[in-house]
Amino acid sequence: MAEALRQVDRELVENTRTFAFTTKLEKIVAWGRKNSLWPLPYGTACCGIEMMSVMGPRYDLARFGAEVVRFSPRQADMMIVAGTITEKMAPVILRIYQQMLEPKYVISMGACASSGGFYRAYHVLQGVDKVVPVDVYVPGCPPTPEAVLDGVMRLQRMIEDGSPRPWKESWEPGVYR
Amino acid sequence: MKGDALESIRSDLKAQFPTVNFDYTKQNGADIVHIPKEYVVLVLKHLKHSGKFDFLMSVAGADYPERAKRFDVVYELFSTRTSERLRVKTQVAENEEVPTVIHLWRGADWLERETWDMYGIKFAGHPNLRRFLVHHQFKGFPLRKDYPADQQQHCTESLPVHFDVDPTYVQPADKDLVPLNIGPSHPATHGTLRVMVQLDGERVHRATVEMGYLHRCFEKMAETHPYNQVIPYTDRLNYCSAPMNNVGYCKAVEKLLGVEVPPKAQAIRVVLCELSRIIDHLVCIGANAVDLGALTGFFHLFTYREKVYSLFEQLCGARLTVSLTRVGGMASNPPDDWYKNVMQFVKEMRVGVDELDMLLTENKIWIQRTRDVGKISGQEAIEWGYTGPCLRAAGIGLDLRKSSPYYMYNQLDFDVPVGTTGDVYDRYLVRVAEMRESLKIIEQVCKNIPEGDFTIRDRNIVLPDKKEVYGNIEGLMNHFMLVIKGLRPPVGEIYDSTEAANGELGFYLVSDNSARPYRLKARAPCFSIYQSFSHQITGGLLADVISILGSMNVIAGELER
Numbered sequence: 001m002a003e004a005l006r007q008v009d010r011e012l013v014e015n016t017r018t019f020a021f022t023t024k025l026e027k028i029v030a031w032g033r034k035n036s037l038w039p040l041p042y043g044t045a046c047c048g049i050e051m052m053s054v055m056g057p058r059y060d061l062a063r064f065g066a067e068v069v070r071f072s073p074r075q076a077d078m079m080i081v082a083g084t085i086t087e088k089m090a091p092v093i094l095r096i097y098q099q100m101l102e103p104k105y106v107i108s109m110g111a112c113a114s115s116g117g118f119y120r121a122y123h124v125l126q127g128v129d130k131v132v133p134v135d136v137y138v139p140g141c142p143p144t145p146e147a148v149l150d151g152v153m154r155l156q157r158m159i160e161d162g163s164p165r166p167w168k169e170s171w172e173p174g175v176y177r
Numbered sequence: 178m179k180g181d182a183l184e185s186i187r188s189d190l191k192a193q194f195p196t197v198n199f200d201y202t203k204q205n206g207a208d209i210v211h212i213p214k215e216y217v218v219l220v221l222k223h224l225k226h227s228g229k230f231d232f233l234m235s236v237a238g239a240d241y242p243e244r245a246k247r248f249d250v251v252y253e254l255f256s257t258r259t260s261e262r263l264r265v266k267t268q269v270a271e272n273e274e275v276p277t278v279i280h281l282w283r284g285a286d287w288l289e290r291e292t293w294d295m296y297g298i299k300f301a302g303h304p305n306l307r308r309f310l311v312h313h314q315f316k317g318f319p320l321r322k323d324y325p326a327d328q329q330q331h332c333t334e335s336l337p338v339h340f341d342v343d344p345t346y347v348q349p350a351d352k353d354l355v356p357l358n359i360g361p362s363h364p365a366t367h368g369t370l371r372v373m374v375q376l377d378g379e380r381v382h383r384a385t386v387e388m389g390y391l392h393r394c395f396e397k398m399a400e401t402h403p404y405n406q407v408i409p410y411t412d413r414l415n416y417c418s419a420p421m422n423n424v425g426y427c428k429a430v431e432k433l434l435g436v437e438v439p440p441k442a443q444a445i446r447v448v449l450c451e452l453s454r455i456i457d458h459l460v461c462i463g464a465n466a467v468d469l470g471a472l473t474g475f476f477h478l479f480t481y482r483e484k485v486y487s488l489f490e491q492l493c494g495a496r497l498t499v500s501l502t503r504v505g506g507m508a509s510n511p512p513d514d515w516y517k518n519v520m521q522f523v524k525e526m527r528v529g530v531d532e533l534d535m536l537l538t539e540n541k542i543w544i545q546r547t548r549d550v551g552k553i554s555g556q557e558a559i560e561w562g563y564t565g566p567c568l569r570a571a572g573i574g575l576d577l578r579k580s581s582p583y584y585m586y587n588q589l590d591f592d593v594p595v596g597t598t599g600d601v602y603d604r605y606l607v608r609v610a611e612m613r614e615s616l617k618i619i620e621q622v623c624k625n626i627p628e629g630d631f632t633i634r635d636r637n638i639v640l641p642d643k644k645e646v647y648g649n650i651e652g653l654m655n656h657f658m659l660v661i662k663g664l665r666p667p668v669g670e671i672y673d674s675t676e677a678a679n680g681e682l683g684f685y686l687v688s689d690n691s692a693r694p695y696r697l698k699a700r701a702p703c704f705s706i707y708q709s710f711s712h713q714i715t716g717g718l719l720a721d722v723i724s725i726l727g728s729m730n731v732i733a734g735e736l737e738r
Contacts, residue, residue: 042362044369044391045734046416049460050497053486056479071364087332088312088389089361089369095335096362118409120327121394122319123311142497176331 026162033077033103034156035065040076040100042093045083047110050142059145064152073099078155079132082142084112085125097132098173105159107151108134111141133171182261183208186229193223205433205671209264214250217267218276221252225281230254230263232559233278235672236288237685237698238296240322246270248298251685252278253672253700257559257573260580264672274301284562287708295320295396304342310392310737319397326394326401338373340385341711352377357719361390365468365723369733372711372722379718384711388737395738399697404430404504404664407694412498414682414699415735417460418453420446420489421677422735423502428583429673429684430504433666434638440627442506443584447622448519449501450675451615455526456485457678457730458566458608465605465727466537469546474536481529484522491515504664505639506632516623523616523623530612537605547601551713551725558599562705565680567729570607571599577676591618601728638664663692672700679703679730701735 039061043051054061061067070076073096085093097106108128111117114137116126128134135158138151158165186208187201199220200211212220224230232255239249246268254263269275277300278285287309289300294309297318308315312332317324338356355376360366369390375383395414399407411422424446431438438446459482463475486496492511493499501508537543553563558571568575576593578586594610596603632639636655645652666688674683680702687696706729714722 043367045393046413046498048367049416052479053483053496056483057476058480058483071362084391084393086312086390086392087315087329088335088392090332091335092361092390119393119398121398122324122326122328122330123315123389123392123394124329126329144496174333 030160030162034159036068037064037066037078037105037152037155038068038070038076039066040071040073040079040096041069041082042079042096043082044085044089045112047082047113047142050145051080051082051109051148054145054148059149061149061152064149064156066152073097074101076100077103078105078107078152080107080109080148081113081128081132081134082109084117084119085128086123087125088123090125090131093128094131094173105136105155106132106134107136107138107148107155109138109148109151110143111139114139117141129167130176131174133165133168135165135168186210186263189227189229190220190223194219204669205435207262207264207672209266211266211268214267214269214273214275217250217252217265218278218281220265221254221278222281224254224263224265228258230256230261232257233282233285233288233562234262234674234681235683235685235698235700236285236292237696238292238298238320239687239696239698240296240320242322244268246273248296250275250292250298253683253685257575262672269298271297274299276300277302279303282562283560283712284705284708287704288562294318297321304344308389310389312389319394326397336387340373340375340383346383352382354382359722361387365726367464367731367733369737370726370731372714372726374714374719374722376719379720381714381717381719381722384714384722386707386711390737391733392737393734395699396697399694401693403692404666404694407697408502408504409498409500411699412500413734414701414738415457415677415679415703415732416497417732418457418678419498420449420501421453421457421675422682423500424450425673425675425677425682426684427502427504428675429671429686430666432673433669433671433686433688434504435667436505436633436635436638438506438633439629439631440585441629442502442631444622444626445507445511445631446502447584447586447589448619451618451622452485452488452519452522454615454678455612456482458612461678461727461730462533462537462605462608465601465724466543468723468727469543471537471540471543474533477536478529478533481526484525488515488518488522491518503632503639505635506630510631516626519619519623523620526612526616530609530616534609538609544602546720546724547605547728549598550601550717550721551599551728553599553709553713555599561709563680563709564702564705565676565678566607566611567599567604567706568680569594570596570603572597577674577681583675585622586618589618589621591615601724604728665690665692674700677702679732679735680706682735699735699738701738703729703731703736707731707736 108114113128116124136151136155138147202209234253234255237251248269250267252265290309293306315330338358357374360371361369371387373385374381411426412419414422459478463478467475489499553571555571555573558568574593574595591614594607596607641652641655646656668690670687672685674681683700685698689695
């Protein structure tokens with residue numbers, strides 16, 4: 001009797017291996033997250049046009065599971081800041097970021113969003129990281145779509161590995177950095 | 178002929194105002210009248226009502242701190258009938274006021290407001306001298322020479338929904354009005370526009386737009402950079418058609434220098450401009466359709482945009498912000514097979530335009546959402562300062578490429594498409610027809626590209642070839658001198674314009690013989706068009722707001738500079 005039961009048990013384990021595998025919970029969650037990033041395209045300027053190319057037919061961000069573009073921050077988890085952020089825009093982008101639900105990520109696309117770019121000027125915020133925590137900076141003015149795809153893949157790797165994000169942990173809303 | 182024009186204005190104004198002596202000058206081919214500020218309204222009114230100059234192109238300020246009356250206010254007038262231009266200048270001291278000309282041209286509203294915002298020049302009688310391009314917590318006037326270019330001031334909050342001051346407005350007592358904020362982060366406002374409306378049911382009762390979310394200080398940056406380094410900044414004005422801005426700016430500087438670029442450079446510039454016009458219209462139509470729910474067209478049209486990007490990439494390695502021109506010509510010769518590739522693109526794009534035509538022109542939903550929406554008459558459009566496809570859709574066939582041709586446009590065979598009602602549908606039709614005309618132009622030019630050099634070889638303007646720099650002492654010296662001393666146009670000023678994808682793109686440039694522009698004002702076509710927006714949507718349905726906004730092709734980089 002006991003032998004028969006053990007036999008059934010063994011068969012069950014064998015069978016299960018054909019359609020399932022075991023992993024850690026956080027691993028499987030990270031796998032799901034990284035492959036279903038919903039971008040919020042915060043396109044303000046030239047980079048916004050190049051971001052359209054990223055979404056467009058030739059480069060197609062959909063291949064990375066990130067084609068569900070959401071303009072509502074409540075439905076998005078990856079904000080792509082594409083374009084110059086002015087001083088006037090700073091409170092707006094902060095609010096949008098706060099409205100996004102956790103977990104949330106920010107990609108700063110292009111020189112302006114990353115550092116103000118070549119606009120060292122009286123009305124341009126010198127980098128969006130002054131108001132929101134940025135996970136990936138993509139250089140370029142504007143970056144090529146390949147560079148943006150690389151940025152997204154880098155973020156995917158960060159999510160997969162569960163890399164620590166000290167810039168986010170120490171972030172406080174409304175404090176200029 | 179031109180000299181006569183100034184003479185006739187002089188005798189005309191003399192007859193009209195016999196007691197005062199205005200100062201008449203001619204500079205770089207432009208007629209300028211200097212008048213005391215008390216006469217601004219009288220003179221402009223006379224010039225407008227006598228039918229001479231019916232169009233107010235731009236109002237620019239300029240700051241000369243060492244002068245007793247430190248500011249210049251520069252009115253750029255234009256005649257839609259004869260295409261003649263006149264610059265009217267007046268001087269004001271720091272605490273003096275200039276009378277407003279809103280009642281003469283409605284389009285003067287934003288032009289004056291911007292001048293106030295940048296220089297603090299008060300326009301007496303203007304109801305809305307509030308912060309415009311800079312945020313509401315900003316202190317000081319950034320374009321004054323004593324304001325440091327890199328002194329930022331942080332903004333901590335956004336303004337709640339508010340409306341422009343309108344002395345004639347009376348709040349209706351019996352209506353239940355709902356305020357609604359659209360933007361700046363809204364899919365249909367393209368990232369940076371904010372529209373505030375009051376709704377009466379589905380209808381817009383009152384509307385105001387707020388500006389400044391993409392004010393990147395182009396004009397201040399231009400004042401702090403050498404002439405050739407301004408070119409990358411111009412890329413980012415209308416970033417949907419960057420080469421056109423390069424060409425417009427370089428053409429203005431070249432005119433101030435008094436040089437003409439060689440035929441080959443002209444031909445390349447024309448090809449670049451027309452390619453840009455096509456891709457600009459593609460984005461405009463595509464985005465307009467997306468906002469109304471037609472995503473397919475947009476994605477499909479982007480295929481063609483990518484093709485043009487590839488052509489640009491062949492020239493310079495960049496796709497979007499190309500900085501292709503230099504003062505004096507082009508940066509380099511195109512690769513050998515480039516023209517062939519352009520011709521190939523023309524062939525493909527013909528099919529593309531036909532497809533676009535099939536997709537939208539007779540599409541029932543498209544027609545219902547766009548026909549009779551945002552109608553405007555030609556006269557009204559001129560009052561606001563419309564140029565480009567939006568003006569032509571309203572029935573006025575004004576195109577600088579025809580009316581005051583530059584480069585080789587007068588030798589080319591093309592038509593200027595014109596609409597009738599000025600509604601969104603007509604604007605679309607005009608843009609589609611213009612794309613076909615642009616293809617025609619590109620084909621004609623590419624078939625006979627002139628021989629010769631791609632740039633002038635004036636050693637005070639253009640850097641010598643690298644081969645010269647490393648090969649002989651003279652080349653090395655020229656290179657050194659031009660880099661150290663900089664490109665220095667003679668003292669003077671100029672207003673020069675080109676027909677960009679959105680309309681007249683003008684640059685008012687003042688040089689003090691230093692290596693940097695003393696003042697560079699960009700006259701952005703969509704600035705004047707967009708200021709009629711709140712007026713156009715008032716009384717209409719909320720859904721039409723989106724339709725009209727898309728058809729104006731508002732590019733924030735150019736709008737707010």
